[in-house]
Amino acid sequence: MRRHPRRRKPGGLLLASTEGATFRGKFLPYGLILPQLAIVAVFFLWPTVRAVEEAFQRTNAFGTGARFSGLSNFINAFSVANEVSAVEVTVVFACLTTALAMGAGLFLAVQVDQVGRLQRVYRTLLIWTYAVPGAIAGALWLFLFEPGLGAGARVLVDLGVKWNFALHGVQAFALIVALVVWQQAAYNFLFFTAGLQMVPRDVVEAASIDGASKLARFWRVVFPLLSPTTFFLLVMNVLYAFFSSFAIIDIVTQGGPGNATTTLVYQIYRDGFQNGDTGLAGAETVILLLIAAALTAVQFRLLNRRVHYR
Amino acid sequence: MRESGLRQAFRHGALIFASATFALPLYLAFVAATHRAADLLSGVPLLPGGQLGPNLSHVLVRGLPNSAPVTTLMANSAVMALGIAVGKLVISVPAAFAVVFFRFRGRMFAFWLIFITLMLPIEVRFFPTYQVTAQFGLLNSYAGLVLPLVASATATFLFRQFFMTFPVELADAARLDGSGPLRFLWSVVLPLSKTNVAAIFVLEFVYGWNQYLWPLIVTTSQHAATVVMGIQEMISAAQSFAVPQWNLVMAVALLAMVPPVLVVVVMQRWFVKGLTAGIN
Numbered sequence: 350m351r352r353h354p355r356r357r358k359p360g361g362l363l364l365a366s367t368e369g370a371t372f373r374g375k376f377l378p379y380g381l382i383l384p385q386l387a388i389v390a391v392f393f394l395w396p397t398v399r400a401v402e403e404a405f406q407r408t409n410a411f412g413t414g415a416r417f418s419g420l421s422n423f424i425n426a427f428s429v430a431n432e433v434s435a436v437e438v439t440v441v442f443a444c445l446t447t448a449l450a451m452g453a454g455l456f457l458a459v460q461v462d463q464v465g466r467l468q469r470v471y472r473t474l475l476i477w478t479y480a481v482p483g484a485i486a487g488a489l490w491l492f493l494f495e496p497g498l499g500a501g502a503r504v505l506v507d508l509g510v511k512w513n514f515a516l517h518g519v520q521a522f523a524l525i526v527a528l529v530v531w532q533q534a535a536y537n538f539l540f541f542t543a544g545l546q547m548v549p550r551d552v553v554e555a556a557s558i559d560g561a562s563k564l565a566r567f568w569r570v571v572f573p574l575l576s577p578t579t580f581f582l583l584v585m586n587v588l589y590a591f592f593s594s595f596a597i598i599d600i601v602t603q604g605g606p607g608n609a610t611t612t613l614v615y616q617i618y619r620d621g622f623q624n625g626d627t628g629l630a631g632a633e634t635v636i637l638l639l640i641a642a643a644l645t646a647v648q649f650r651l652l653n654r655r656v657h658y659r
Numbered sequence: 660m661r662e663s664g665l666r667q668a669f670r671h672g673a674l675i676f677a678s679a680t681f682a683l684p685l686y687l688a689f690v691a692a693t694h695r696a697a698d699l700l701s702g703v704p705l706l707p708g709g710q711l712g713p714n715l716s717h718v719l720v721r722g723l724p725n726s727a728p729v730t731t732l733m734a735n736s737a738v739m740a741l742g743i744a745v746g747k748l749v750i751s752v753p754a755a756f757a758v759v760f761f762r763f764r765g766r767m768f769a770f771w772l773i774f775i776t777l778m779l780p781i782e783v784r785f786f787p788t789y790q791v792t793a794q795f796g797l798l799n800s801y802a803g804l805v806l807p808l809v810a811s812a813t814a815t816f817l818f819r820q821f822f823m824t825f826p827v828e829l830a831d832a833a834r835l836d837g838s839g840p841l842r843f844l845w846s847v848v849l850p851l852s853k854t855n856v857a858a859i860f861v862l863e864f865v866y867g868w869n870q871y872l873w874p875l876i877v878t879t880s881q882h883a884a885t886v887v888m889g890i891q892e893m894i895s896a897a898q899s900f901a902v903p904q905w906n907l908v909m910a911v912a913l914l915a916m917v918p919p920v921l922v923v924v925v926m927q928r929w930f931v932k933g934l935t936a937g938i939n
Contacts, residue, residue, distance in 0.1 A: 371762045372830070372840040381757035382769055384750045385815060392807040393776045396787035403787070457677055463662070464670045473924055474678035480923035481916050482869035482887045488894060488912045489684040492691065492905055500687055500703045531681065592782035596871035600891055614782050614872075621786040622876065630786045641783050 397638070403631030422632035435608070435616035435633075442522070442612060443590035446529045451582055453530060454537025459567070461538075462545045472542065479535035483593060487600030490528045514602065518609030521602045525610050528597055533589060537582055544578035545571070584647055591640065613637050691909040696902045714910040723896045723904065725881065729911055732886035735804075736868055736915075739885055742805035743867035744860050747814040752856075755818035756844050760830060776812045781873050789876050799883040804874055808867065814859050821855050822848070861926060865919045886915045 372378075407418035461471050478486070493501040496513040505512040514520040548571055556570045572579075595614045598604060604611035604619065611619070613633060621630030691699055692714055693707040722728040757763075758770050781788065788807050797803030825848070833843040849856070874888040881892070893911055897904035 372760055372834070372843075374761060374763070374840060377840060378757040378761035378763040378766070381753035381761075382773075385754040385773055385812075386769060388750065388806065388810045389773055389776055389812075392788055392791065392810040393779060393784065394772075396784050396791050397779070399790060400784065400787040453677075457674070460670045460674050464674060465662070465667055467671075471674045471678065473927065475674075475681060476927060477920050477924050478681050480865060480869075480919040482871065482919060484871045484887050484890055485912045485916045486684075488890050488908060489688050491894065492909060493684055493687060498700075498903070498905075503702060531684075535681070588780070592780050595782055596887075599871070599875075600894070614785075617786055618872075621789075627786075627790075634784065634786055637783050638779065641779065 400631045400634040400638070403627050404635045405628075406631075407628050418628065422628045423636070425629055425632070435611050435613045436636075438522075438608065438610065439591060439612040442526065442594070442610075443587050445526050446533060446590045446594075447583065447586035449526070449530045450533035450586055451537050451579075453534040454539075454582075455541050457534070457538045458541035458545055461542060475538050476535050478532050479539065481532065483532070483596035484600050486528060486532055487597045490524070490531075491601050494524055514606075516606055518606050521606060521609050525594070525598060525601060528601065529590065529594055532597075533586060536589075537586070540578050540582055541575065544575045548574050584644055588641075588644060591637075591644075613640075688909040688912055691906050692913055694906055696900070696904045696906050699905055700902065710906065711910070714906055715914070718907050718910050718914070723893045723907060723911075724899075725896050726889050726892045727881045727884065729886060729889075729914060731882060732884055732889045733914065735883065736885040736887065737918075738801055739804045739870070739874070740864045740867035740918075742801060743808050744863040746805060746809035747863045748856060748860060750809065751812070751814035751818055751859075752849075752852075753844075755815050755822055756840075756848065758815075759819055759822040759825075760840065760843075773812045773815055776810060781808060781870075785872055785876065792877060797877075799878050799880050803877045804883075804885075805867075808870065808873060814863060817859060818852070818855070821852065825851070861922055865922055868919050886911065890915065 404422050405417060405419065407416060407421065457475055461468055461475070464471065481489075491499075493499045494505075494512075494514065496502055496515060502512050511517075512520065514524050552574070553566060553570060556566045561569065591612070592614055594612060595618070598610055598612065598615055599618075602610045604615045614637070617630050617633045617637070620626045620633065687703050690703055690705070690707050693709065693711040694704060695708075695710055698704060698708065718729045720728055720730070722731075726732070754773065758766065758773075792798065792803050792807060795803075797806070829847060830843065833847060838846075869887060870885070871888050874885045875891070878884050878888070881889075884892075890908070890911060893908055897908045
């Protein structure tokens with residue numbers, strides 16, 4: 350496999366390699382791409398346009414009329430009606446889960462990489478949680494930490510913790526973070542393992558001849574070589590915290606107590622479905638869209654710099 | 660390079676500890692599913708009991724109050740996951756083929772239109788998408804469950820990346836042979852993409868099976884629910900008993916996680932390869 354040098358073309362970021370053989374056809378290419386375009390138009394573009402439209406409107410209580418309301422929905426979305434805003438919760442949550450899950454994943458991947466025996470057994474034992482549906486993971490952990498009943502809750506009480514995550518926001522937040530790390534560490538482990546397998550052995554050996562200690566060798570030689578994987582995982586972990594954590598939160602805490610575990614996605618669910626405020630939900634969707642767009646732009650840049658040609 | 664025994668012992672210790680921590684919630688769920696509900700009141704027993712069969716058949720055949728039998732829910736999950744996996748393949752292979760092997764007017768525009776959707780996972784756009792789906796009268800239907808999730812371009816993006824690795828000579832040869840693009844797609848591109856098609860099928864099946872938010876808002880009838888989202892209703896039903904029926908909830912949880920976990924564990928080596936192909 351050969352790594353292609355990065356190249357920039359006026360064609361744009363994504364269409365890196367298109368020269369070479371191409372077919373000609375008047376209608377065929379359109380026919381081939383049409384099903385995808387149709388579904389994108391109906392279930393992506395139209396809803397998105399609607400969300401933007403609704404974000405600038407206020408609907409009356411009966412849902413029969415809407416009028417232009419300027420930026421008021423956006424102002425409401427950021428107003429501090431709650432102790433903590435959904436944006437704050439989401440950002441802190443994303444930072445914590447990303448750091449912990451990536452740290453754990455990297456640590457375990459290095460241990461498996463360096464351990465002499467049983468590599469395959471350990472690998473199997475460490476990746477399966479990634480495949481568990483979020484909602485099911487939530488059910489398992491709820492059973493463990495249900496105040497007064499769960500096995501984990503009893504242990505915590507024995508240790509002197511006044512455990513009741515239905516009352517204490519910090520406990521609820523910590524529980525959700527721990528649960529996400531339990532799931533996501535496996536995902537990070539999977540990718541770091543693959544990344545470590547691609548680090549050239551001779552480079553590491555050369556460093557060891559230079560007399561660098563094992564730890565120094567890892568941080569100065571191996572870790573920089575892992576940077577494509579690290580950056581990719583950084584984006585994936587943040588995306589997960591922002592979006593895929595909904596199931597876990599809905600099963601375990603329903604965003605509570607108060608707003609302690611209400612992320613942006615959960616806030617949209619509350620405002621749009623439970624409170625029926627389409628304007629507010631629309632404005633929040635637009636905010637989320639912008640965040641997602643920024644994250645994806647970063648990811649595209651990374652993906653496109655490294656395309657493998659076989 | 661050989662490591663000292665002490666260092667190796669530390670590594671094994673750390674890995675065993677981590678594996679055990681990962682497995683503990685699963686083990687306790689399994690133990691709970693093998694007991695009567697009342698056995699769990701004074702804490703989860705350490706060892707499995709003999710009630711696994713009766714608990715499983717109870718949830719599979721009768722289900723919990725306010726929810727359909729788990730057999731129905733699992734069937735819905737399977738239809739949804741298969742629909743998403745097959746649907747994605749059917750629309751993404753031709754689309755990626757057109758983008759890579761054709762030059763046509765509006766190609767860039769079409770391309771961007773598709774790939775912009777990569778930024779919009781269903782969780783970002785669920786609220787307006789729900790409104791549109793409701794307008795079409797697709798609530799509580801398989802089409803409503805599947806179509807909005809088929810729209811995402813992940814599979815198209817992966818196929819495009821893969822098709823771009825094809826040597827130019829391949830398409831040249833096909834053209835010189837006088838075979839048209841469709842024939843080239845069918846007898847050259849698809850056979851060469853077998854592993855990728857299978858890998859993406861698996862990936863999308865797991866993605867579909869694990870969905871929670873979308874089925875939660877699109878299905879209101881208990882008979883249209885999927886097992887992953889249905890667990891929520893079951894937890895509240897189980898907690899409403901004088902003796903919480905956690906044994907039944909855990910039996911459902913085990914059933915719901917078997918398909919995705921099995922697929923990922925069985926295919927792990929292949930999976931690592933397929934997953935990393937895109938990022939390095």
